[in-house]
Amino acid sequence: MPVKWLMHFQPNQGTTLTSQVMAEACAVAESFPGVSRDGRWRSSMTFYRAVPRDQSLPAPSDLPRDLIGISLHDLPNEYLFVMRSQRLILRAHSSVQTVMDKLQSYKGRFFINFEGLQYKWGDFKLRIGKCLYNPNEALRGIVMEVEYLPLSSIDKSQRVMEEFYEIWREAVASKLLAGQFINTEVNFVEYGLGDSYTPQHTAVLYGMCVVQVIASSNKNQ
Amino acid sequence: MEPQQQAGSGDAPPKQVAQAMDRLGRAARLIAEIRLGADRILEALLVSNENPRLSEKAAELTLGEEDAMRRHFLDLRTVGKQLEDSGVLSGALRSRGNSWGLHMPLVCPDGAVVAYAWKRQLAGQAGASAVDRARLALKAFSDQKRRFFPQLEDDQLNRSNNDTIKFPPTKRPRLLHRPTQSPNIDSTEQKPMLADILKSIQTEAPGVTISTYQRLEWSKRAESLASTMNDSSLDQPKEQILSNLSGSFNEVAVIELVASGVFRVLVSLHPAGSTDPDAVAFFSPNEGGSYLHSRGMSVHHVFKHVTEYADKALQYFQSSDPNKALSHLLSWICSHQSLFTKNCSKCSKLLAMDKSLALLLPPVHRPYLLNSKDHDQDFATAYHIGCSSYDV
Numbered sequence: 001m002p003v004k005w006l007m008h009f010q011p012n013q014g015t016t017l018t019s020q021v022m023a024e025a026c027a028v029a030e031s032f033p034g035v036s037r038d039g040r041w042r043s044s045m046t047f048y049r050a051v052p053r054d055q056s057l058p059a060p061s062d063l064p065r066d067l068i069g070i071s072l073h074d075l076p077n078e079y080l081f082v083m084r085s086q087r088l089i090l091r092a093h094s095s096v097q098t099v100m101d102k103l104q105s106y107k108g109r110f111f112i113n114f115e116g117l118q119y120k121w122g123d124f125k126l127r128i129g130k131c132l133y134n135p136n137e138a139l140r141g142i143v144m145e146v147e148y149l150p151l152s153s154i155d156k157s158q159r160v161m162e163e164f165y166e167i168w169r170e171a172v173a174s175k176l177l178a179g180q181f182i183n184t185e186v187n188f189v190e191y192g193l194g195d196s197y198t199p200q201h202t203a204v205l206y207g208m209c210v211v212q213v214i215a216s217s218n219k220n221q
Numbered sequence: 222m223e224p225q226q227q228a229g230s231g232d233a234p235p236k237q238v239a240q241a242m243d244r245l246g247r248a249a250r251l252i253a254e255i256r257l258g259a260d261r262i263l264e265a266l267l268v269s270n271e272n273p274r275l276s277e278k279a280a281e282l283t284l285g286e287e288d289a290m291r292r293h294f295l296d297l298r299t300v301g302k303q304l305e306d307s308g309v310l311s312g313a314l315r316s317r318g319n320s321w322g323l324h325m326p327l328v329c330p331d332g333a334v335v336a337y338a339w340k341r342q343l344a345g346q347a348g349a350s351a352v353d354r355a356r357l358a359l360k361a362f363s364d365q366k367r368r369f370f371p372q373l374e375d376d377q378l379n380r381s382n383n384d385t386i387k388f389p390p391t392k393r394p395r396l397l398h399r400p401t402q403s404p405n406i407d408s409t410e411q412k413p414m415l416a417d418i419l420k421s422i423q424t425e426a427p428g429v430t431i432s433t434y435q436r437l438e439w440s441k442r443a444e445s446l447a448s449t450m451n452d453s454s455l456d457q458p459k460e461q462i463l464s465n466l467s468g469s470f471n472e473v474a475v476i477e478l479v480a481s482g483v484f485r486v487l488v489s490l491h492p493a494g495s496t497d498p499d500a501v502a503f504f505s506p507n508e509g510g511s512y513l514h515s516r517g518m519s520v521h522h523v524f525k526h527v528t529e530y531a532d533k534a535l536q537y538f539q540s541s542d543p544n545k546a547l548s549h550l551l552s553w554i555c556s557h558q559s560l561f562t563k564n565c566s567k568c569s570k571l572l573a574m575d576k577s578l579a580l581l582l583p584p585v586h587r588p589y590l591l592n593s594k595d596h597d598q599d600f601a602t603a604y605h606i607g608c609s610s611y612d613v
Contacts, residue, residue: 002507034579122522122580150505150521151561153482159562160583163572167581195482 002149003157003197006205009142011179041073042115048106080203089200141213184209251297258290426555439475446509489515503527526585534589556600567608
């Protein structure tokens with residue numbers, strides 16, 4: 001599947017993130033000639049915490065306490081789990097969420113939704129979205145996903161993505177947005193992932209990105 | 222000479238043949254009418270038997286059919302006589318060829334029509350006129366090329382060191398004139414063999430995997446690539462290292478070049494087993510399906526543009542050095558391994574916005590001009606569409 005990069009918006013020191021930034025970022029995307037809007041997109045993330053069966057006993061150390069579940073916009077029939085501590089990723093059918101609800105071994109602690117607009121630009125696909133904390137829909141961040149359709153090799157597409165990132169950063173800076181987009185850097189090898197891009201790579205990117213988004217939004221509050 | 226009823230002996234044999242076929246057709250129709258008439262009569266009898274009230278109507282119908290049948294029989298007799306007289310039914314003219322070497326179609330006792338001899342003759346004539354038509358078409362194409370692609374014309378004129386400037390169209394009649402020759406009988410032209418070319422390209426570009434296929438083998442592989450790509454639960458399979466699949470090189474029609482993670486290129490050879498490239502197309506390594514062939518087009522913009530440029534490169538190689546067109550083309554293709562990493566030789570950037578296309582593309586134009594010593598031809602430069610000058 002085509003390679004993707006994931007960036008999040010880092011507001012300038014002392015400024016707070018508002019929905020206005022989302023509109024401005026979309027305006028930057030739309031200012032490039034040849035860009036066309038391609039509908040909306042939506043992904044969601046659930047932060048699970050282990051529910052110990054017997055409260056008196058200490059939790060077994062080999063079981064992960066925290067689990068992230070991700071439903072991606074381009075894979076509606078699948079659900080991915082990321083265990084960041086163990087560096088493990090699991091791909092399952094989307095009905096596993098029903099299983100999780102019934103088992104009650106892990107309970108969803110909080111939820112994050114990503115939703116926004118999708119653009120097509122030649123061989124690139126751009127997705128700019130708000131990162132919303134469920135249930136109160138508080139804006140936690142702005143993310144942007146960039147996909148380069150012709151290539152699936154992370155190594156071979158590195159330079160193309162880097163140059164695109166530079167072009168995007170320059171455009172954002174020239175439109176005087178109150179901050180910058182920062183790329184999510186991940187060492188995929190630690191997660192046992194190879195050079196060929198897969199949904200597991202996307203899951204890891206989102207896992208890392210959200211942690212950075214939450215950290216940055218906590219810092220600015 | 223046998224007296225002919227309508228086609229006089231002075232008529233050209235093709236006319237006689239045409240008339241004979243016409244009469245045979247008419248006879249067949251009459252026989253069909255007679256059969257239908259018989260059916261209707263039998264049906265009328267059946268109806269009147271089951272339903273006595275309708276017997277009068279049935280009788281009327283029967284009489285009508287009888288008249289029609291009688292007419293059909295008379296007509297059939299006439300046609301039969303005509304056919305007999307022209308020798309179709311008796312084979313009287315079979316051994317006796319007339320001046321054109323044509324034989325009348327022969328109707329055997331079991332009803333089969335044997336027309337092989339004259340059919341072959343007519344096919345031969347059609348073939349000869351096809352060669353003429355093709356020659357005229359090629360002349361028209363080369364005139365158009367001169368009009369619309371003057372830069373290619375200039376390239377050939379500038380190569381003053383080459384004293385045998387050949388235009389692409391002159392290649393084709395040579396192919397047409399030897400349709401039945403084995404493609405390997407090229408010793409008089411001293412062209413390199415396909416196996417040698419592929420071996421040397423493999424040494425020159427170890428990062429590219431080269432495989433060869435017969436035409437049908439490739440169609441199957443293209444389809445299987447589609448299903449592999451769609452099955453996203455599999456990790457991308459390693460490119461299968463396929464050594465030459467077809468046992469001998471005599472029927473190789475498709476060459477596949479794969480640079481892992483960068484491109485998949487298809488080159489077709491015409492005729493199969495020769496070293497004459499016919500068409501070329503670039504694709505993403507993650508594309509699959511029946512549209513993957515040397516005249517197909519990638520769904521991605523970058524590869525579409527490279528393919529368009531490759532068509533021009535192929536024409537250039539064919540016209541400037543036909544014996545080595547395949548070697549040059551394959552070398553040029555292999556230089557594209559750095560398609561997504563090599564900066565433009567003019568603006569030094571990798572991605573550039575093409576204003577007219579409104580697309581962000583890497584340098585997709587790699588100059589293909591051959592210099593006088595064709596060793597060390599490395600096709601090392603690359604340009605964005607907007608950065609490449611007109612005659613590159």
